[in-house]
Structure formats: structure tokens, C-alpha cells
């Protein structure tokens with residue numbers, strides 16, 4: 120599968136699809152008018168795909184549940200007969216198709232680099248979910264097109280799902296391939312508790328139907344990222360299929376923008392669920408205004424310290440400490456290193472009513488967060504006070520609220536380098552440090568030690584150092600400057616600060 | 625003790641959770657992956673449950689599984705035989721099990737008929753290529769590894785839980801009653817298995833060696849408190865109280881009881897006011913699991 124490099128020097132997403140996961144369009148396309156519309160919608164999507172002659176189809180189906188991070192299909196040719204656990208009376212799906220294992224391995228690497236747990240599964244008879252099979256069979260009935268398949272972690276919320284999408288995007292961009300990405304998910308998933316004749320089908324709740332139609336209007340305008348930003352609202356109002364995680368993944372994998380030509384190829388109910396076939400073709404001229412209400416996350420830092428026990432399980436209000444270092448295990452059984460960030464348990468778990476909830480251990484330190492500084496890109500506070508010391512998390516130049524980067528980002532969404540002004544970025548970093556210190560009751564003059572990270576020492580040191588000297592010459596903090604290969608957001612400079620605290624702890 | 629119960633009754637019920645880790649750790653010939661140890665406390669619990677069940681004359685096992693998830697009604701395996709390879713989609717590195725089982729089709733159809741007569745939506749599952757869910761297989765294997773009895777597997781019906789835990793509970797209560805009537809009508813001596821864990825928040829990471837027990841503990845203390853509370857109710861014969869608290873337990877401990885298996889079992893047993901036997905409690909990848917048994921004969925003898 121080589122690409123036509125004349126057209127696209129790097130890999131690209133040529134088409135993004137949202138597809139229904141019900142088996143009916145495949146197994147009984149003439150069962151009723153709604154199913155027929157969906158089958159026709161699938162056929163229209165297939166025609167678009169055929170015209171593009173892509174190298175690869177990447178599928179994320181909300182019907183493939185995983186718990187241990189994310190799984191990716193690594194069997195080069197999965198072959199089996201599948202029967203749906205609910206709609207078994209519709210018949211079986213025989214399948215055998217090629218998987219792009221090298222691409223999948225790159226996704227695993229990129230996902231791991233972004234803090235996710237990800238691994239391949241290569242087992243004879245591994246159950247592939249109905250939605251994945253329906254999408255694959257209807258888009259490529261001859262099973263010629265290589266596929267990559269990614270699971271949906273049942274605990275993953277927006278951050279983890281978006282980072283997974285970004286990992287897929289990393290792999291696409293570096294692959295040189297022309298790729299179609301498909302999220303297999305219904306819009307709403309409230310099935311009738313008893314089967315209805317497909318000729319009398321409707322979306323089971325009017326509220327679900329209205330929200331579906333509102334979402335489809337936005338899809339039709341090509342505003343995929345806006346739909347992704349709306350997912351939480353949609354899930355609060357309608358019975359969203361898997362909280363609409365599929366759209367989070369799709370938007371992130373396709374590049375987190377609104378520049379598409381959108382087309383709703385079909386919208387119809389199946390047993391009460393709201394199903395749509397939506398096609399989104401990247402088209403810069405269609406780019407609509409982007410307005411990010413939700414954070415743009417790049418690295419996942421949650422829920423990884425749990426195995427170590429003890430501290431990691433403390434309630435959310437308890438001090439966050441690194442989990443204890445495990446005793447050395449036999450060489451073959453060395454546990455994977457966990458990041459030091461302790462994970463708070465999900466808020467949903469509670470103690471039973473008559474039992475007092477577990478009390479937190481004595482507080483020895485206090486986290487400090489402020490809306491005056493840019494939102495963290497992971498599970499960490501802006502600062503933490505321990506005794507008379509303040510430890511600040513790494514601070515970059517992003518502007519609180521807007522995430523805009525003074526002096527400009529160092530690369531665009533496709534990873535292409537951009538010109539940027541490191542002096543302006545450095546000023547913005549120092550300003551953010553000042554805001555955090557003030558939120559903690561300290562000042563810039565209280566800084567004791569600074570570690571500076573630059574992504575390009577040769578290009579940036581002089582300009583950064585000039586700005587630094589303006590502010591820090593009179594403070595006299597110790598300093599270390601390092602060059603590193605990258606920072607999690609497209610910035611050139613980041614400061615790690617240790618300062619003296621003021622006032623009572 | 626050797627009892628020959630009269631036909632047409634539930635001779636025992638058990639909470640028989642299905643973490644694949646238990647089969648994995650045991651290394652039975654049917655399972656492909658190999659382990660060196662793991663989760664012994666739970667496995668010893670299953671051993672004691674099996675020993676007690678050996679004393680009973682049992683014709684059939686009816687298993688209600690959270691891992692056969694249906695929404696449009698409750699589905700029941702209704703062909704005489706199923707065989708194939710069961711690969712756990714969550715833990716495929718632990719469970720790839722060659723199964724070959726018989727189904728009591730007459731009883732299956734009786735459950736469908738009784739359920740329908742009670743106004744419930746029931747469907748027989750008659751696709752010969754259907755793959756039996758791993759929850760049913762694991763609970764049956766751990767309870768009766770010889771596979772010498774036919775089974776009836778019942779899906780967990782999620783539709784009514786979509787409207788609220790209480791609504792879902794009510795459906796499972798009625799399904800339990802219908803199951804009991806079907807057992808009585810067909811003259812079977814039945815063992816009923818509820819194939820669910822109690823608290824059910826998993827770790828999302830696993831040690832490099834899955835059976836490394838230094839990493840095994842409850843995910844959250846709140847889960848443990850909830851599990852102990854429910855176990856204590858059941859050990860004290862307060863199964864109606866357990867039912868009353870089930871909706872809160874489901875939410876508070878993210879319990880796998882949400883799939884209705886335990887409620888179905890308690891209802892089929894007529895909400896026992898006698899103590900359940902606790903055979904073991906342990907955690908598996910952060911979830912809480914209890915193996916418990918109900919013996920109506922022993923209750924009568926008291």
C-alpha cells in the first residue's frame with residue numbers, strides 16, 4: 120500500500136465518516152424504509168470512499184469495549200463468523216479481511232507516548248463487534264482495503280478519547296497514507312424494550328429525535344469540531360450512544376477543525392435508536408469559526424497509578440503523592456512504570472449511607488489551581504504548597520481562557536513548523552508564573568529556583584535569555600536551561616519554578 | 625448428607641462471579657493461556673461451593689449472565705448444543721476457552737413461555753452459529769467444571785435499567801418468578817447461578833504478569849464498604865433489604881448487579897430470609913467478588 124506521493128507528501132485524512140452500528144443495513148437492508156435509507160446512505164459513503172481510492176480505513180467502534188486501556192486489532196487477517204448477541208435472528212456475518220499491522224503498531228507507539236495504555240490483540244477468534252463488521256463490510260464488501268481497528272475504553276472520557284484520536288492522527292500523518300477515518304456509533308441509543316416492525320420504526324424519544332436533528336444540521340455545515348465540543352451537552356439532553364465518544368475520537372483523528380464539506384447521507388431509526396450516515400470531506404474553504412470551550416488535551420495523565428495501591432486510592436481531596444515504589448520484581452515480571460501523578464477515583468463511587476466515608480490522611484500539602492493561569496493539559500494542579508515551599512507545575516505561554524499562544528505556535532495542526540517569537544512566548548510564560556504565584560499568595564521575587572525548557576537552544580537561547588534577564592536579574596534565583604525535543608503543546612519555552620511560600624500554610 | 629429433592633424445584637442458588645482470571649489461574653485443559661498462580665482465595669471459595677453442590681441431585685444449571693447483553697427483551701439459549709471458542713474481548717490474553725455444552729431446550733422454552741405469560745419480552749436464541757458469552761461459560765466452569773449437566777443461559781436485559789435502576793430491578797424480579805415457575809412446571813431440579821461481581825470498578829492497567837498478586841486490591845475503599853454491607857445483608861438473611869438497597873449499591877459501587885443477575889436469583893429463590901453461605905470474597909483487577917450459596921433444604925431443616 121504505497122501512496123501517490125505526488126498528491127500528498129505526508130499522510131492525510133481524506134474523508135471522515137460517522138456510521139451506524141446496527142446490523143440491519145447489512146443483514147436486512149430491505150426490512151423497512153428506515154433501514155433502506157441507512158443502507159443507501161452506506162452505499163453513498165462507499166461511493167465516496169471508492170472515488171478516493173484510499174490506502175487505509177481506520178475504524179473506532181463504540182461497540183468494541185475495552186477496560187485495560189485501548190486494544191487494537193493486530194491479527195493480519197481476522198477470520199471468523201459473527202452473530203450479534205441481540206439481533207441473532209437476522210443471521211451471521213462471515214468475515215476475513217486484511218489489517219494494516221505496521222500502521223497499527225505505530226498507533227500503539229504514539230498512544231503510549233501520549234500517556235495511554237494501548238496494546239495489540241492478535242488471537243484467533245477474537246470477537247470483533249457488530250458495528251465494526253457492518254461498517255467494514257458495507258464500505259468494502261470485497262475486503263480489499265486494509266483496515267486498522269481501535270477499541271473504545273468504557274471508562275475513557277473526553278480527554279482520553281481525544282488523545283486516542285490524536286495518536287491515530289500522529290500515525291496517519293507519519294504514514295504517508297491517504298486514509299479514511301470512521302467512527303461507528305449511533306447518535307442516540309434508546310432501543311424500544313420490545314421489537315417493533317421495521318415498517319413502523321421511529322426514534323424512540325422525541326427529545327432524542329430533536330437533538331439528533333440539531334446535531335445533523337451542524338454536521339451538514341461541516342463543523343465536526345463543533346459537534347465534538349457539543350457532545351457533553353448532547354449526552355446530557357439525549358440518550359447519546361456511548362456519550363457520543365465516537366465523535367470525540369473522529370474529530371481528533373481528523374484534525375480538530377471545522378473545515379469540512381459535510382453531508383448527511385442518511386438519518387433513520389432502527390428499533391428506536393437514532394442512526395445517521397454522515398460524510399465529512401476536508402475542505403479548507405469551508406472552514407468555519409472555531410470556538411474552543413473545552414480544553415485541547417495532548418497527553419493523558421489519569422488513572423495510571425492505581426496498581427501501586429495506598430496513596431493512589433485516596434479520595435479526591437486527599438494529598439496527591441507519588442505512589443510508593445514497588446519492591447523489585449523478578450525480571451520477567453517487572454511492572455510497567457507508572458507516572459507519578461496519583462489518580463483520583465471517579466466521583467461516582469461512594470460509601471454506603473450508614474458508614475462514614477473514609478477519612479483522608481492528614482494533609483501535608485495543599486494543591487493550588489487558578490483560572491488566572493492556562494488550564495493544565497493533564498491531571499495536575501498549577502502549584503502545590505508543602506511547608507514553606509511552593510512547587511509549580513511546568514508553565515508555558517498559553518493564555519488563560521483562550522489557549523492562544525503569544526508569539527504564535529511553533530507548529531500547525533498538521534505538524535508543519537511555523538515562525539514564532541520566543542521573546543513574546545517567554546514574556547507570556549513569566550506572566551503566567553506571576554499569576555500562579557499570586558494565586559498562592561507569593562510573588563515573582565519569592566522564586567528560588569527555575570528550570571527552563573527550550574525546544575531549540577540554538578535558535579532561541581539569546582532572545583529568551585534577554586527577556587529572562589529583564590525580570591530575574593534582581594531576583595537572583597538559581598537557574599538551569601535545557602533543550603528538549605518537544606513540549607506537549609506547540610510552544611517553544613516552559614518554566615519549572617520552585618518558590619518560597621508566604622503566610623500560614 | 626445426601627439429599628434427593630423432589631423434582632420441580634430450585635435445589636440451590638449461587639452468586640458465581642465470572643472474572644476470567646479464575647479460569648486462567650486454574651489452567652484447565654480447555655483454556656489456552658497458562659498461569660502459575662493467582663486469586664486463590666476466590667478459587668478455594670469455588671472449591672467449597674462445588675463440594676456442597678456435589679451433595680445435591682441437580683438436573684440442570686440456569687445461569688443469568690451480565691455478558692450476554694440484550695436490550696429488546698430477555699433472550700434464552702434454545703438449541704440443544706453449542707460448541708466453539710470463547711475469547712474474552714476484554715482479557716483475551718487470559719481467556720480463550722474451547723467450550724462444548726448441552727442446553728435443556730425444554731426448560732428454556734418453559735422459561736420463555738412463563739416470562740411471556742407474565743407480560744415480559746422473551747426470545748429464544750436459535751442461531752446455531754451463536755457464540756455463547758464468556759460470563760455464562762466461566763460461571764458454569766467454576767461451578768461445575770465437568771460440564772456433565774445441561775444448562776440454560778439467560779441474557780441480561782438492560783432496557784429497563786435505562787429508565788432507572790428501580791425499573792430494571794422490577795423486571796428482574798418478575799423474571800426470577802417466571803424462572804421458578806418454569807422449573808416447577810418442567811419438574812427439574814435446578815441450580816441457579818447469578819454470574820456477577822459485586823462492586824465493579826476495574827483498574828485500567830494491569831501488571832506485566834497478570835497473576836502478580838502484589839497488585840491485587842479493591843479499586844476504592846467505598847466499593848469495599850458497599851460490598852461488605854451487601855454481603856452482610858445476605859449472610860443475615862436480609863435479602864429483601866439487599867434488594868431495597870440494590871439501586872443505590874449499583875450507583876455507589878458501580879456494581880455489576882446492574883445487569884440484574886443477583887436480583888433475578890434472589891427473586892427466583894423467593895427472597896430468602898435464611899442466611900446465605902459465604903464461600904469467599906476477593907478482588908479481581910480492582911473489582912469486588914463474592915461467592916455465595918443459598919440452600920433451601922438447609923433452611924427448611926433449621
Ligand SMILES: [Fe+2]
Nearest residue numbers: 642690691880
Ligand atoms: Fe463482568
